Amino acid sequence: MSALVISPVLVPLATAVLTTLAGRRPGIQQVLSFAGIAAFLACALALVALAAADRPAEAAFGGWAAPFGIQFLIDRTGAVLVLVTALMGTASLVFLASDADTGPRHPLLLPLVHGLLAGVGGAFATADLFNLYVWFEVMLICALGLFAIGGRLDQLDATFKYLALNLLGTLLLLIAVGAVYAVTGHLNFGALAQASEALPPGLATLVLAALILAFLIKAGAFPLFAWLPASYHTLPAPVLALFAGLLTKVGVYAVLRTLGDVFAPAPELLYEALGWIAAATMLVGVLGAAYHWDMRRILAFHIVSQIGYILLGVALMSEAGNAATLFYTVHHIVVKANLFLIAAILWRLAGSYDLRQIGGLYALRPWLGVLFLIPALSLVGVPPLSGFWAKLLILEEAIAQGRVAWTVVALLVSVLTLYSMVKIWMEGFWSPHPDPQWRLPRARLWPAYAATLGLAAVTLWIGLNPQPLLTYAQAAASTLGAH
């Protein structure tokens, strides 16, 4: 029990250390890496099973009971996100075995990926505000390492931008955590929930605004998202998929955890502001995607746009909204990562990420088209794919609360998202390839297909049978903010 609760950080970190040590032996490193992710996946499944049985894994480190020590508390929300983290890690690592834009094989690539997973896992597991900050740092430092090991000039430029802007966010987070401690005297989530009830609204608004803004920087919300499109496209595809799927979602999760759980009900101004930020994020993200031709840039802007939907769920300030947020997050992580991976397959087959330079795949690889359409249409929210249910939950709640403007924006953005995905489809699949000499190359793609098919299967499964995830999310939301 006590060992299981720390597995979201311990297993990936141990794997990171072991793969570092095996850096000179690629074969052994690969085996260790797969063993590590398999163990992580198994632990995550066990955590979900515990959480679903209302016995959330819990530990107070050092034996110092909350609120004095640091606590891990993996409730339904945390557990399912840990599971998705492990799943994404698996997909990404499997994909790495292909030759679809996987970048040069650096001995530190695998250790850093596992380190990143540890950071994400820790953030989902912890019940301590400062400890959350620590896991954000682990993520940041691993992310920087993953940017930098490529060594190309554009990657270094991206590294620097990522570093500079994220450090601003980290600094703000640190200030905010300090402020929260200063006004409540606590860091533990449970204790904070108690203590925050006595806070005067003005002070609570001030402190929480700083905290939420710091998380929003990490989440890539408007207008704090600049670091994301400035850097993401320089990463190799499997790493990019991992970043796209997980990293911004940790920021979103932190917003959900604070505004939707620990400090709920927070002063209404915060939710109101969050709602408008969410609407602007949706809109600006999708507009940013509109004029790009590089698939990675298009998809990167769509991360921003989709973050808006997820935040909207939190802004609705209700149990249904929180359930929608959780459902949307799980769906979106899978879909977004898969789109980046499939874009890499297109790159490998057609030769470029630039839509103007590729085409003709519909005739030669129609099933790849189907594979692309599953996550692409799910992102748009076409029924009966996972994204439809996610959007439905958000819209239903927004409508029930009479939030006309937010609903209209959400619908409008869906149309524009459709436009974007159709653009990729048009240029990548339907248009003839601009180079008449182009032939399908011989490529080692089976690991890539295995990873993307697996993720597409998850999307389809959630789409055709959303009931389990939905009831799980609703049960998870029912415990949020219940203090």
Added chain:
Amino acid sequence: MSIGWIILLPLCGALAAPLVAGRTRAASAWAAAAATATALAVALSHAPAVFAGETVQLLYPWIPAIGLDLALRLDGLAFVFVLLVLAIGLLVILYASYYLPAEDPKGRFFALLLLFQTAMLGIVMADNLLMLLVFWELTSLTSFLLVGYDPSKQAARRGARIALVITGAGGLALLAGLLLLGHVVGSYRLSDVLAAGDLVRGHDLYVPILVLILLGVFTKSAQFPFHFWLPGAMAAPTPVSAYLHSATMVKAGVFLLARFHPTLAGTEVWFYLVGGVGLTTLLFGAYTALFKHDLKGLLAYSTISHLGLITFLFGLGTPLGAVAGLFHIINHAIFKGSLFMAAGIIDHETGTRDMRRINGLWKYMPYTATLAMVAASAMAGVPLLNGFLSKEMFFDQTLDLDLLGGVAWLLPAAATLAGTFAVAYSLRFIHDVFFNGEPVDLPRTPHEPPRWMRIPVEILVALCLLVGILPQQTVGPFLEIGASGMLGSPPSFDLAIWHGFNAPLVMSLIALGAGVLVYSSRHWLFATHDRLLPRTSGEAAFERIAALLLHVSHRIMAWIDNRSLQRYAVWLVLVVLVLTAAPLVRHGLTLDGGLAGEPVDGVSLVAALLVAAAAVATVVAARRQRLLALIMTSIVGLVVSLTFIHFSAPDLALTQLSVEVVTTILLLLVLYLLPLGEIRPTPRWRQIRDLVLASAAGLGTAALAYAMMTRGYEPISRYFLEFAKPHGGGTNVVNVILVDFRGFDTWGEITVLGIAATGIYAMLRGLRLKAPTRGIGGRPWSADAHPLILAMISRPLLPLALLVSVYILLRGHNSPGGGFIAGLVAGTALILQQLASGQQWTGERMRLGYFTLIGVGLAVATGTGLAALIFERPFLTSAYTYLSLPLVGKVEVASAMAFDLGVFLVVVGTVMLILENLGRLTSGRTQTAPVSPGEER
């Protein structure tokens, strides 16, 4: 068999079609036909029940969490549509298997066609609003893929894209409308919704619901001004046009009008919106159709016009109007389906669809020509054909409307006008194509098509005649059950072909006569039309809007995101400032929390001023004199250390001090390598902007701190003070917090350190820089890399420094010190060796790998934590005991000290690894002399 099979069988067919495609030429067509025919048989097996007035239902729970069941209903209305979809589907499959070239991927085609069929059946049979929507979107999607069947044609790609975006957008509006409807009714079950008509129509949300649902209807059924996607979609293969874009999919919109008739119809808003749009579309489509030279273009606009007619009929909101609408849906599907197939045959046989070139085909294909002429006459509304009957009903309906008052005559006039144009374009279809002289250089010589390709057309044309002559015996019962399914209790209606010499007949006759006149003056009309009406199209407008959107988004994004880090940072700081200031304004929060501050003493004041001055000096110096800026930052650091001492925080002071030393040295190394080139001057306005922002951010942080510190609160630190010694085994509370109470944070942080070191190693590994020969101000670097005196002094210093470091480490648990500080002290001592004696010299003597150091450190720290797990205690639980050692006496041994040792090792390793890698940056150039980071050449 269960009615579920009606939907499932086509779905199975869709899966089977591509699987069997390779076997024989027609295998996938056979599979598709078999699936459709079986589904039709299943549907027919339920006919007795439906005709008896029952509603056959099927219900499986699917997603109870949001009130969505797999609920199907087969009432009269659904039954009529199911028959229409399946019967025409069967004919289209037969037709398509001859129409498509042999080398085409037929499996894909039939799979998509059947998938569409499944979706269409789902729409008409759905008994749940959300399920209806699921199938609705699926029809848009399959339509998209079918229009783009041959994506090598640009027209196909374009048509598919526009159709998808328009119908997809409409689908989203429909989604919102249905969600609102469900919200108002409190259920997504269709039966509940149909029963809640009065509630919905009286609700405040009625108009938004209606408008949103109508947006879905109008986009799908190609109503003005969303009609333009339909002509573009004609780039699809003709079987697709016949099936989707005339007989079935475009009817999905008007189907909704029929389905929701009991819930939504009958209000004035309904009449003006639905009737108005329908009438506009009717006239616009009929007029435009006449001017299309493309055979399928003419049929497309005629379809738009007829859809407008149907919409208008439903818009009347009367039971009889709805029945007429349903009747015309059936009639239109029959005659337009056959016309599209005939057009496909002509296209197939002549190689073109341009009516200015295909003339006089009567001579080449008299049989097809006869069929097409009958169907076209039905379209024109010639008596004894099915189109005539529903058109009469339409004319009749326009006559007695009291809603419009004094201008009531307008409606029959408009109806007659539309009828006139319908006659004219039908005449054009007949006369231009089959007579009107000789063909103009056709790609091939036309002849009759294969026997089997004609059969579907023959069947449909026979139906036109049958329904037209014997309506009561053929279509009557279907109309009866359809109307009762739609309205509950059907109104009485008369399907006789002769009602006496009445007003509708007069209107028909006028329309026929005027239509002939219009057609005969077509040359003049074409010329006038081209001259007077500018060539605009919805398609062009769509593209313009899309381009505009692109342009605007480009502009917005360029403003937000100009790819400059400074711009990003400005946004970030600005937003944080504004949004954190907002609550102050909104809640009227005062910063002063009421707690009295300590009196300001001279020392603190001087320190504060010093820090502020140093900070400003750093910014000023940063641009030109980096070294000076660095010195200024270390002043800030030192004063902060002193502040810590002043307020009795020796641990913090020690940490700050050692961090300060190490970072300054590392920064100096980096400065050495930075290029010295001229820096572009910053414009004045940007300097001011940055100054304002920076000051605001600084003041804001200070204000926040002030607000926090002037408020009293109950911190948990009292607990730490109380229990550090009895439970943590140490009197230095700061250290006990670091290694025990919150040891987990420290564990995370040393992991960060380790990864950072690894990352820096990875990043700098392959990098080699040219060492600069001159420093700031162009001064050459000193030739003496390793001054002897420094080297000599530093070497004896090392053991001393290490001893101090071990001392700090060991005492840490009880007195100021600890692993982190000790690590930095040891690191500083080792750095000094490198600086004084060079990297190579140090490297030869430093046997330990830095990676090993970090690894061992992490392992020790983690191991301490894991050891607790063995004793079934939480991770990182500490234990301590007292040992009696000879000479030393009683010594406390705490497992936390082992943890601290891990911290120590990681810190030393990290500092050294960074230093070594920075030093190595320039060392690749010269290998001869011992090289140190401070090396100058």
